[in-house]
Amino acid sequence: xxxxxxxxxxxxxxxPGWAKVRRFIVRNPTTVAGAALLVCMVLLAAFAPYLKxxxxxxxxxxxxxxxxxxxxxxxxxxxxxxxxSRVIYGARISLFVGLVxxxxxxxxxxxxGLISGFVRKLDNIIMRxxxxxxxxxxxxxxxxxxALTKASVRNVIIALxxxxxxxxxxxxxxxxxxxxxxxxxxxxxxxxxRVPRIMIRHLLPNTLAALIVQGTYVMASAVLIExxxxxxxxxxxxEIPSWGNxxxxxxxYVRVAFWLLLFPGLFLAVTVLSINLVGDGLRDMLDPRIxxxxx
Amino acid sequence: MLAxxxxxxxxxxxxxxxxxxxxxxxxxxxxxxxxxxLAGDYATPENVQKIRxxxxxxxxxHLQFALYVGSLxxxxxxxxxxxxxxxxxLIAQRIEPTLALALSTxxxxxxxxxxxxxxxxxxxxxxxxxxxxxxxxxxFSIPIFWLGFLLIYLFSVKLDLLPVQGYVSxxxxxxxxxxxxxxxxxxLGMVYxxxxxxxxxASLLEVLQSDxxxxxxxxxxxxxxxxxTHALKNAAVPIVTTIGVGFALLIGGVVITESVFALPxxxxxxxxxxxxxxxxIIQGVTLIFSFSYALVNLLVDMSxxxxxxxxxx
Numbered sequence: 001x002x003x004x005x006x007x008x009x010x011x012x013x014x015x016p017g018w019a020k021v022r023r024f025i026v027r028n029p030t031t032v033a034g035a036a037l038l039v040c041m042v043l044l045a046a047f048a049p050y051l052k053x054x055x056x057x058x059x060x061x062x063x064x065x066x067x068x069x070x071x072x073x074x075x076x077x078x079x080x081x082x083x084x085s086r087v088i089y090g091a092r093i094s095l096f097v098g099l100v101x102x103x104x105x106x107x108x109x110x111x112x113g114l115i116s117g118f119v120r121k122l123d124n125i126i127m128r129x130x131x132x133x134x135x136x137x138x139x140x141x142x143x144x145x146x147a148l149t150k151a152s153v154r155n156v157i158i159a160l161x162x163x164x165x166x167x168x169x170x171x172x173x174x175x176x177x178x179x180x181x182x183x184x185x186x187x188x189x190x191x192x193x194r195v196p197r198i199m200i201r202h203l204l205p206n207t208l209a210a211l212i213v214q215g216t217y218v219m220a221s222a223v224l225i226e227x228x229x230x231x232x233x234x235x236x237x238x239e240i241p242s243w244g245n246x247x248x249x250x251x252x253y254v255r256v257a258f259w260l261l262l263f264p265g266l267f268l269a270v271t272v273l274s275i276n277l278v279g280d281g282l283r284d285m286l287d288p289r290i291x292x293x294x295x
Numbered sequence: 296m297l298a299x300x301x302x303x304x305x306x307x308x309x310x311x312x313x314x315x316x317x318x319x320x321x322x323x324x325x326x327x328x329x330x331x332x333l334a335g336d337y338a339t340p341e342n343v344q345k346i347r348x349x350x351x352x353x354x355x356x357h358l359q360f361a362l363y364v365g366s367l368x369x370x371x372x373x374x375x376x377x378x379x380x381x382x383x384x385l386i387a388q389r390i391e392p393t394l395a396l397a398l399s400t401x402x403x404x405x406x407x408x409x410x411x412x413x414x415x416x417x418x419x420x421x422x423x424x425x426x427x428x429x430x431x432x433x434x435f436s437i438p439i440f441w442l443g444f445l446l447i448y449l450f451s452v453k454l455d456l457l458p459v460q461g462y463v464s465x466x467x468x469x470x471x472x473x474x475x476x477x478x479x480x481x482x483l484g485m486v487y488x489x490x491x492x493x494x495x496x497a498s499l500l501e502v503l504q505s506d507x508x509x510x511x512x513x514x515x516x517x518x519x520x521x522x523x524t525h526a527l528k529n530a531a532v533p534i535v536t537t538i539g540v541g542f543a544l545l546i547g548g549v550v551i552t553e554s555v556f557a558l559p560x561x562x563x564x565x566x567x568x569x570x571x572x573x574x575x576i577i578q579g580v581t582l583i584f585s586f587s588y589a590l591v592n593l594l595v596d597m598s599x600x601x602x603x604x605x606x607x608x
Contacts, residue, residue, distance in 0.1 A: 132313025136585050139547025140565075144321055144581050147569040224438055228551050231440050234569050247440060251555070254459075258448050265441030273436035280432070 031281025037274035041267075045091035053085035056241045068259050075259045077250060086241040087263050093242035094271060097153065097226045101160045102219035106211055108161070109168025113207070114199045116169060117176025127173070130166035138163035139225055146234040156235050160222045171214050175207045209286040216279030220272050227268050243268045303596055307589050314585045319363050321581075322574045323356065372579035377571050382579035385564060392462045393549055393560035395472075399480045400545060401538075404487035409527075409534070411488075412495025417522060419500055427492055434489025439548050443482035443555035450478060460557040475556075483552040487541050494537040498530040505529075531602035539595035546584045 015023065025032045044051065059079040068075040074083035116126040133141070145159035179185060180203075188198050229235030230244025238245055243264040250260035330347035331338070338346075347353050351362055366373070372382035415427035451459040457478055463471040502508065503526055511521045553562030561580055568576035 128309055129313070131310050132317065135310045135314055135589055136317065136581065137543040137546040137588060139550060140581055140584055143550070143565065143569060144318075144577050147572065147577055148321055148324075148574065220436070224436075225547075227438055228440065228547070231551065232554060232566050232569065247444070251444070254444055254447055255452050258444075258452075261441070261444045261448075265438060265444065269437050269441060272438070273433065276432055276436050 028281055028285070030277050031285075034274040034277025034281065037270060038278055041091055041271050041274065042095060044088055045095050048085075048088045048092060051088055053088050054082050056081065056085040056089040057239065058082070067257075074263045075257065077246075077257070077260050078253065083246075083260055083263060086246055087243070087267055090241050090243045090246055090264060091267060091271070093153065093236055093240060094223050094226060094268065097157055097160070098219040098223040098275070100157050101164065101222035102215045104157075105161050105164045105168055105218050105222075106215045109165050109214075110172055110204070110207065110211055112165070113169040113172025114176060114203055117173040118180060118195065118199055118203065123173075126169070130169050133163060134166045136163065138221070139228060142225055142229055143232065143234050146229060151234060151237050153236055153240070156226055156229060159229070160225055164218045164221065168211070168214055168218065171210055172207050175210055176203055179203055179206055213279055213283045213286060216275055216282060220275040220279065223268070223272055223275065300597065303593055307593060310589060311586065314582065314589075315364065315367065316360075318578045318581050318585075319360055322578060323359075367582075372582065373575040375576055376573045382575050385576065386561065386579055386583060389559060389561050389564045391464065391560070392558045393553070393562060395462075395465070395476060396479055396483065396549060396552065396558060396560065397545060399476050400484045400487060400548075403480050403484040404491055404541075405538070407484070408488040408491030409495050412492040412534075413499060413522060413527060415492070415496040416499035416503060417518075419496075424496075427496065431489045431493045431496075434485040434492075437485060439482055439486065439551045440555050442485055443478070443552060446478045446482055447555075460555075462556075462558045462560070479552050479556045479558060482555065483545070483548045486544050486548060490541045490544065491534065491537060495530070495534050498533040499526055502526045502530045528602055532599055535595055535598055535602065539592040542588055542591045546588060 012020065012023075059081055060076070061079070063076050064078055066076040068083075074087055077083055077086070112126060116123045141163045142156075142159035145162065146155050149155045185198060185202055188202050193201075226235055227242070227244035227247075230242045231248045233245075233248060235244055236242040238249070246264045247261055250257065250264075253260055330343050330350060330352055334343045334346050344353075351359055354362070370383060372386070374380065375382055375385060378385070411427045411430070415424040418424055447459055450457045458471075458475050461475060463475050465472040508521060508526055511525045512518075516525075549560070550562035550565055552558070553560045554566050557563075561583070564576060565580045567573075568580070
């Protein structure tokens with residue numbers, strides 16, 4: 001953008017609606033592309049039964065290992081199941097796990113972070129526990145948890161929430177620590193506001209921007225780690241198709257039926273990429289100052 | 296320096312303590328009785344009871360914990376529930392491929408990410424910069440196992456350039472050793488490269504705006520000298536910190552990568568243990584990985600003095 005282009009720019013408020021949208025797209029191409037891809041993925045997952053899919057667990061031994069074609073868009077697997085249907089239904093698991101983990105992690109992390117940052121007596125204890133959890137590599141923690149309980153979607157979600165929460169706690173706490181010195185918090189305290197009121201009315205709204213951005217990153221890692229767990233056999237049980245376990249089953253067919261690995265992995269990569277792009281875009285839009293605290 | 300080292304080691308003790316407690320509790324809260332699993336499907340109740348006593352599971356929990364910590368201090372990680380062999384021995388047998396993969400990945404990631412990050416920061420806003428950022432975001436989004444299979448398909452199946460899977464020890468020949476490590480290293484290193492390139496760029500961009508860089512440029516030093524000796528050295532602390540933090544990604548990735556490329560390392564040991572529900576191996580591996588993570592971050596803290604003499608301990 002050179003100085004010449006700036007001369008012709010009309011003030012944002014005076015633009016008609018469609019031009020506002022267009023300018024937004026031109027200025028944030030990657031964010032918009034990411035959001036569009038993510039919306040597509042969500043729609044695919046939501047309307048999976050109506051998208052020319054067949055039952056993803058129906059076996060059809062006659063049609064084993066068919067190459068992608070008109071009847072089976074993504075080919076069929078070693079049991080003759082339709083790969084396209086399995087990949088589309090797999091989107092449901094990935095997105096569901098990602099969204100639930102991001103939501104719960106954000107809420108729990110926000111609550112614990114607010115307390116840790118504002119109630120000094122508890123801060124030390126909480127942060128030592130968080131350090132301890134963070135000392136365990138996240139995939140390993142999730143593996144141990146699922147391995148010791150039972151491979152189910154619920155346990156995978158719990159296994160992902162545990163290692164992700166400390167990251168949110170640390171972020172919220174660091175924001176609260178700077179906020180608590182601000183005059184408006186001091187004023188509220190001086191006016192006799194109780195601690196819960198200060199936390200909810202004064203501190204919480206100021207952490208939301210960072211929290212939303214961090215939530216997208218949590219979602220991206222949750223989707224990736226869920227697929228990794230399922231790939232290792234410690235995730236979604238095999239009777240529910242998920243991108244990770246589809247690839248785990250297809251792994252020995254890398255020479256003869258590469259399409260079985262190509263499509264689920266592609267969908268997974270595109271989903272994670274779109275979430276990351278939306279996260280980066282939100283980060284730049286909401287507040288450039290918080291950018292430094294992320295990651 | 297020595298005092299600082301001791302202080303840092305002491306500071307990691309509570310974290311290590313937490314890890315030990317966590318790993319200990321993990322098996323106790325798990326549903327399913329390890330003794331029953333060990334005894335098999337046709338065991339009599341007396342048999343199960345005997346095995347439980349043998350594992351010390353009939354004692355009160357605080358006593359069990361004391362015994363567990365005691366054996367850990369003696370370097371005893373327990374016994375595999377299935378093969379009945381010491382876990383420490385199993386780990387020792389499997390550690391070589393994992394170490395080889397981790398080290399080669401570390402070297403690969405640093406050697407690719409730092410130059411890319413420097414290039415991107417030096418030409419900030421240019422096409423090169425954008426390309427590097429695309430690689431960085433992409434590297435973050437591509438699942439390791441998918442990238443692994445793409446590489447296998449392309450370089451082993453289609454082009455027939457490299458071996459598909461497996462591991463060859465360096466003692467059996469350095470060329471096959473390297474050949475077997477190339478694809479796993481790239482697959483595993485991509486995330487790490489992405490992370491490091493991003494942080495290198497950000498850190499260097501900040502340093503490049505400082506006055507002493509302008510001075511260095513003004514007195515006619517070569518751009519390369521300014522970039523690498525003046526700027527990069529001052530940008531090093533966040534980069535090295537990220538190497539330490541990113542080590543967690545590496546550990547998780549090792550488990551997946553070994554599974555994809557059939558490397559007989561600790562990751563494979565973990566996956567096999569998951570499938571057999573061999574709790575003691577899972578405990579042992581989790582401890583080893585967490586301790587090595589703490590150790591790497593300790594080394595990272597120590598290395599700060601090398602890059603920034605102002606940091607004195």
